[in-house]
Amino acid sequence: MPRIIVDDVHKDFKLRHTHSIKETFVAALKRKPLTTDFHALSGVGFEIGEGESVALLGFNGSGKSTMLKLISGVLTPDEGKVLTRGRVAGLIEVGAGFHPDLSGRENIYLNAAILGMTKKETDERFDEIVEFSEISQFIDTEVKHYSSGMFLRLAFSVAIHTEVDILLIDEILSVGDEPFQKKCLARIRELHSQGKTLVVVSHDLDMVSSLCERGILLRGGAIAFDGPSKEAVALMRA
């Protein structure tokens, strides 16, 4: 049974052409379009089965992050369907879901609740989450004073200690330093070996081809290739 079904998905964004009220007024008088539609995704479809690890590949602007946001539910498609089965945790934007005025400790509870954990479950895993993040010294500091790497550590720790079926990871691993990246990768591999489904967006082609068996290559918002990740990476490099 598939965990993720993406069926003929289209997503457009409006691109603005005016900068000021005056420009908008002049453009409206001249009946010039104020915006044009930009097709970020046009007719994308695939299925991801339970326990698969899939890399979304493509050059800048090809639609990878948009696709990931559609799977996570942050965005909705203009046309087509995105269906997921099970609990989805997305590491999509560093610190998204964090409240700047709350401490690291409070944000752990807040984020865990957003990811569907009860207070009791979070209590039980709290120490493990803090230990993995290696920022225990700052756990009672407001997160607005955190560096982007510290944000990442906390967000990542919470996400990988929750009960998830599908883990979505966008590029953000690049924010952490090398030892932390290694630790995260090891943990992601462990989750995958436990049968979790992974969807990864990264420009680190060597990393994704070793982590993911399958690669979906996006080009201009459409699928250019879907198959073994090593072949997808070879196409990217061609």
Ligand SMILES: Nc1ncnc2c1ncn2[C@@H]1O[C@H](COP(=O)(O)OP(=O)(O)OP(=O)(O)O)[C@@H](O)[C@H]1O
């Ligand atoms: N909110 C938005 N408003 C307007 N355009 C957007 C918006 N979000 C994305 N886009 C556009 O959609 C296209 C696809 O963006 P997306 O972030 O999915 O690409 P990507 O493949 O993840 O790129 P990168 O490798 O640079 O991260 C880009 O051209 C981008 O400018």
